[in-house]
Amino acid sequence: MLVRVAAGIIVRDDLVFIALRKSSQHQGGLWEFPGGKCEPMESPETALQRELKEECGIAVTEYSFFKTIAHDYGDKQVELCFYKVTKFDGEPVGSEGQQTAWVPVSDLPSYDFPEANKEIVADLIK
Numbered sequence: 001m002l003v004r005v006a007a008g009i010i011v012r013d014d015l016v017f018i019a020l021r022k023s024s025q026h027q028g029g030l031w032e033f034p035g036g037k038c039e040p041m042e043s044p045e046t047a048l049q050r051e052l053k054e055e056c057g058i059a060v061t062e063y064s065f066f067k068t069i070a071h072d073y074g075d076k077q078v079e080l081c082f083y084k085v086t087k088f089d090g091e092p093v094g095s096e097g098q099q100t101a102w103v104p105v106s107d108l109p110s111y112d113f114p115e116a117n118k119e120i121v122a123d124l125i126k
């Protein structure tokens with residue numbers, strides 16, 4: 001099963017907004033860049049806007065493509081499109097009750113992310 005996902009690296013100054021995946025979710029208990037699955041025929045850019053509105057309550061107004069990562073978790077194959085989100089309306093929150101944090105980019109390595117995110121974290125701290 002191949003799942004296309006859009007995720008936002010929401011940045012403000014030197015901080016990044018991350019969220020904790022619920023234990024009931026795939027890769028639960030790990031931190032993520034908020035986002036979710038693209039609907040059939042939906043572009044990743046549209047999915048990014050929709051998911052960040054649903055999960056974080058923000059309206060994205062400026063973003064740029066960062067990187068696509070394909071990863072096989074065994075139970076699930078994902079193609080993650082990461083975007084850097086540089087401007088947005090509203091203050092991001094965990095709209096679905098998820099724990100969230102604004103963390104300095106340099107502190108990202110001390111948070112546990114899903115395997116597919118390791119390369120992204122490495123790129124961000126470069």
Ligand SMILES: Nc1nc2c([nH]c(=O)n2[C@@H]2O[C@H](COP(=O)(O)OP(=O)(O)OP(=O)(O)O)[C@@H](O)[C@H]2O)c(=O)[nH]1
Binds near residue numbers: 027
């Ligand atoms: N949102 C998000 N998903 C990620 C990241 N890294 C990563 O491997 N994933 C994987 O991407 C897949 C899709 O994400 P999701 O569970 O957020 O999808 P969704 O918001 O549509 O959730 P839902 O299935 O509860 O409706 C999951 O299998 C998840 O483990 C990440 O940084 N952010």
Ligand SMILES: [Mg+2]
Binds near residue numbers: 034036
């Ligand atoms: Mg999600």
